[in-house]
Amino acid sequence: MNRPVYVLGTGLRKFGKYPELTHKQFAVPAVLEALKESGLSRERIDVAYSSSVFGGSMMGQQILGQLGLTGIPIINVEDACSSSAVGVHEAAARIAEGRCEAAVIVGVDMLTKLGRGALPLNREDWDAINGLTMPVLYAMRARRYMHEHGLKAADFSEVTVKARAHGARNPLAQFQKPVTLEEVNASREVADPFRLLHCCPTGDGAAAVVLGSESLMKEFAGGRPPVQVAGTVLHSGEYEPGPYSMTTSHVSSKSARDIYELTGVSPTDIHVAEIHDSFAAAELMYYEAFQFCRPGDALALLRSGATSLGGRQVVNPSGGLISRGHPVAASGVAQIAEITRQLQGRSGAHQVEGARVGLAHVTGGGVSNFEHGACAVTLLKR
Numbered sequence: 357m358n359r360p361v362y363v364l365g366t367g368l369r370k371f372g373k374y375p376e377l378t379h380k381q382f383a384v385p386a387v388l389e390a391l392k393e394s395g396l397s398r399e400r401i402d403v404a405y406s407s408s409v410f411g412g413s414m415m416g417q418q419i420l421g422q423l424g425l426t427g428i429p430i431i432n433v434e435d436a437c438s439s440s441a442v443g444v445h446e447a448a449a450r451i452a453e454g455r456c457e458a459a460v461i462v463g464v465d466m467l468t469k470l471g472r473g474a475l476p477l478n479r480e481d482w483d484a485i486n487g488l489t490m491p492v493l494y495a496m497r498a499r500r501y502m503h504e505h506g507l508k509a510a511d512f513s514e515v516t517v518k519a520r521a522h523g524a525r526n527p528l529a530q531f532q533k534p535v536t537l538e539e540v541n542a543s544r545e546v547a548d549p550f551r552l553l554h555c556c557p558t559g560d561g562a563a564a565v566v567l568g569s570e571s572l573m574k575e576f577a578g579g580r581p582p583v584q585v586a587g588t589v590l591h592s593g594e595y596e597p598g599p600y601s602m603t604t605s606h607v608s609s610k611s612a613r614d615i616y617e618l619t620g621v622s623p624t625d626i627h628v629a630e631i632h633d634s635f636a637a638a639e640l641m642y643y644e645a646f647q648f649c650r651p652g653d654a655l656a657l658l659r660s661g662a663t664s665l666g667g668r669q670v671v672n673p674s675g676g677l678i679s680r681g682h683p684v685a686a687s688g689v690a691q692i693a694e695i696t697r698q699l700q701g702r703s704g705a706h707q708v709e710g711a712r713v714g715l716a717h718v719t720g721g722g723v724s725n726f727e728h729g730a731c732a733v734t735l736l737k738r
């Protein structure tokens with residue numbers, strides 16, 4: 357059985373710093389917003405998926421219990437940055453297979469509670485013991501990319517300038533102030549070649565979506581254009597014992613190939629994408645993984661303006677992880693909510709005009725000998 361699945365509702369909190377709130381307090385309004393948009397009463401929700409990497413055990417029960425959404429399966433999903441997109445992947449499969457009619461998926465993380473500095477890593481992991489924090493891991497990949505394609509560190513700054521220009525138009529972004537190339541290049545060094553403004557920030561965030569079957573979509577469309585989940589793909593990296601390459605994005609390239617094959621959509625059909633720009637260099641690498649350009653042409657694509665608002669294939673209109681923010685477990689579902697609103701023409705000053713096909717890509721999890729822990733891609737169509 358393979359039934360169509362739709363996004364019935366979205367809930368997005370403004371990302372930022374909320375030290376006075378608990379995870380539960382911050383996430384509940386996102387779920388309420390998504391439920392309200394969906395038009396579904398709580399009794400119509402069959403299953404819930406909840407993600408929080410740093411919030412602690414049973415976060416789903418804490419959030420949904422507050423809303424009286426109990427007595428249904430509540431499944432807590434942890435797959436680092438991809439966590440809540442994995443929840444969407446699983447929920448969509450349940451609905452497509454006819455095992456349920458409606459699901460709510462929520463992601464929340466409050467990273468400011470962790471204090472300053474890089475995100476804490478697993479102290480039993482070999483790479484982590486050797487100091488491979490996320491900025492360092494991506495810095496190594498960026499150095500290799502510079503070597504292979506003749507880029508300078510300052511070239512990555514152009515990604516940040518675009519991200520911050522987009523974020524400045526998004527009232528829900530963590531950073532809403534544009535920056536200049538000079539400001540990015542003058543920001544403090546974090547991990548060569550990255551400076552502070554090449555990195556996504558740590559911050560607090562929560563987002564939710566409600567997915568449902570076609571019959572529910574018809575019953576509760578609420579006057580908004582229906583947005584279908586045309587396909588989802590989930591891959592974990594290959595395990596490679598011994599020396600392995602950290603400089604390529606095999607798992608994202610494989611996920612991109614698979615989503616195009618699964619949906620019959622080609623790279624040039626994508627009008628809008630939210631791509632995992634955790635560090636500025638990553639956005640360029642992922643242009644190539646998603647075949648928006650040939651290997652080595654990513655900087656030229658960026659400079660052409662094609663991926664900026666007003667361009668033909670806009671990447672990260674929300675500001676992406678660099679400007680909208682990256683509260684780990686909230687990011688995947690936030691991207692999917694963002695693309696849904698884009699396809700429905702509801703994105704205000706950062707609207708991609710005429711967008712009908714969009715994708716969300718999130719990848720993460722640093723584990724020794726794995727390229728990435730999990731990469732999730734969701735393709736949405738109006």
Ligand SMILES: CC(=O)CC(=O)SCCNC(=O)CCNC(=O)[C@H](O)C(C)(C)COP(=O)(O)OP(=O)(O)OC[C@H]1O[C@@H](n2cnc3c(N)ncnc32)[C@H](O)[C@@H]1OP(=O)(O)O
Pocket residue numbers: 436437471472473474475490491546552553554555556557558634682719720721722728
């Ligand atoms: C495998 C995968 O692919 C998984 C992934 O997604 S990897 C990505 C996961 N996320 C990360 O790794 C987060 C990356 N960023 C960081 O670790 C941190 O931002 C950092 C280490 C670069 C800086 O942290 P820090 O030095 O402790 O800065 P902090 O004390 O928090 O902030 C100082 C100021 O700089 C600002 N700031 C911090 N990080 C910033 C950033 N990345 N961009 C812009 N401003 C930033 C803060 O807002 C703050 O400003 P105010 O004083 O005005 O509030």
